[in-house]
Amino acid sequence: MWRVVVSLLLAWSFQTALSQLECEQVDRCSCEMTDGSGRINLHALAHPNNLYRIDHSIFTFLYSPCGAMKNVNVTGECNDATSVCQLFKEGGPGYNYGGADSARFSVDPDTKQVRISYKHNANNITRVSNVNLVCDPGQREKALFELEWAEPLLLNFKLTSVCACPGGCMAPAVTCNMKDSCTCDMSDGTGAINLHPLDNPWAPLRSSHLQPDLGRNFTYYYNPCSGFSFTNTMCTNVSTCQVDTEAQLFYALGDVAPQPNPDVNQENGSVTFHYVNTEDTGRHSDIRLICDPDQHVPEFTSLGEPSENFYVMALKTRCACPGLCKDDPIARKARYLEWKASNSR
Template sequence: MQSLTLLLTVVLFTATLADDSCGFNHPIYGVIDLASLGLRDGRARFQDVSPASGLDYLYSFNPCYSFREETCQNVAVCQISPDRRFSFELARQGSSSWSLDTSYRPTLNYTSGSKTVLITMVCSSADEDSLEVLGETRSNYYTMQLRSRCACWNGCGSRSSPFTTKLTSRVTTKPTTTRPSIYYNSCRYHDSRYGSIDLSTIGNTNGKSVFKDVNSLYPNAYLWSYNPCYSFSEHQCNNVAGCQIDKTNHISYPIGYQNFVYWLNMNATSGLNPTIVYPITTSNRLLKVELICDRTSSANHHLQVVGETAVGEYYMRLTSPCACWNGCKERPSRPSFDWNVWTIIGIVGSVVFLLVVIMMTCLFCSKPKRQRFYTVMSEKTPILKY
């Protein structure tokens, strides 16, 4: 049974779709739809983007629809020299295919002759879509990252005419007439078919990790901290989801951020445990937390740290009733206060000072006044002489 599950997982993770650069329909994770991002007037949605490496060439990309720029005609990706004297076709829309990378992120692949362009989808809740060009990482091999809400699974609505694709693996799915309502963030995943998984009641809201300095299953020189839902800070790790701490050198490393979180294995009927992925796109690190449903306890949450399973990839298992579908309710919104020692000392000092002022004022007000006696002299009063 385990072998069958592993085989199914491998097949699903390596399944690719072809013939349509606008959309990716995965049997488990859902749909990536880029149709609303692309321009239809022959221009590139992302035009003349400079690579992060600072190299000379500029790059233009238009999702879904072909565009024209300089000598590039009816292309998906174009490379332009800074003086605009030269331009090179890198990809056409008809040469696309989809796959999942090693981090299970959807990737749009273009091939044109000897050239290959890989555009990785990075789920982002930011209002503005952006394209990050990494450039020609090796000869005739170009990599980019598209950050957008449409890069999230089921992040953008489908087109009026649904795209049709074919699986290059043997995994088949039955067509559905209605799309489920799906939305998620770092705290909660909701699917109208199954309900919600909500971790907001587990995580600390005071900037500290609920699972702090946990040892891994396999003894090593590191400790691990993790906080579901909310960012925390520890040592050199600032505003992170997970942190790796070196016991010997007292150095810490961020291993995941809450910002670009995405969820895997969210089909409740697949038999696979849901998994949250916290990527760090700037350092190619990511933290995966497998959620293991346990309804036997309403209070205990247990974190098991496996450690670094591959270069830059870290794995944990969170066992909790909140890891179950509809296991926990959303944390009620209320202001949180995190008063440190100096704040408390300042408040106490102010109260003491105010009390002293009040006591001194009362002391002066209650001091008895000196009584003075006045003698009234009358002309008729005789003056005694001796």
């Protein structure tokens, strides 16, 4: 008898595991349904400069899926990292009910309703907002954003759209459109990747790398925006340079400006700048930008020469994150004066 009971329990557990539908997070506004029905993709709804808005009772609610809201002219907690904001209609501070980076997908085990949740912690207070994603193939023009109910520190909304249907709304490929030699605008509205604060032609970023087949070290240099020059070498007015430290040979790996179409990884949003040295025989290089909001000091790493005359480097910095960095001419002048002072001693 006990064997029958155990078998039934195992069968029930197995069936329960199979029935636990999930939506596995891909990024902060898309997830993949585990039943194979497809991906819920909200990228097409990202309009951080044109927010979803609800005027309700004494409050106004603002929502920016995918990316943090931009240019929110309010006081209080609703800054450039916020996805959900609550405002008093008559003025006063805004309250952050969830940052863009806090977005998490889940599925209600009873209703099978997919929702995306946000939270914000400040002064030992946690505010939470939930957005239930309602699939409606007929809601194609614009998503319908509604308040379901609210209580202190908890907001519940409903977002109705074809994009809430698995496989129903595949956004176009995200691109980053070059504005100048070191700034590009993300087409999904998340902001600009701006490397201007890293521009320092007097002290370019550097990294050493051991080339296994040659058995010796090379040093790689990189400076975005305005490039740099090593006097009386091939590395004059370039963005990237390889130096054979043993033989003291210099090889230019890229002009100051990158190629006009950076690559954008469609899974994680990372951007790669491509550089070509038009004055040499085919040498070119890639700079892989790695977004890390906490990386205030840039980390530059050479990854070597994966194929002949092609060089790869990685740059981890908060300035590789859309919208986090802006040009600062005053800081740039300060870097120059610091360099000038150090060279006059």
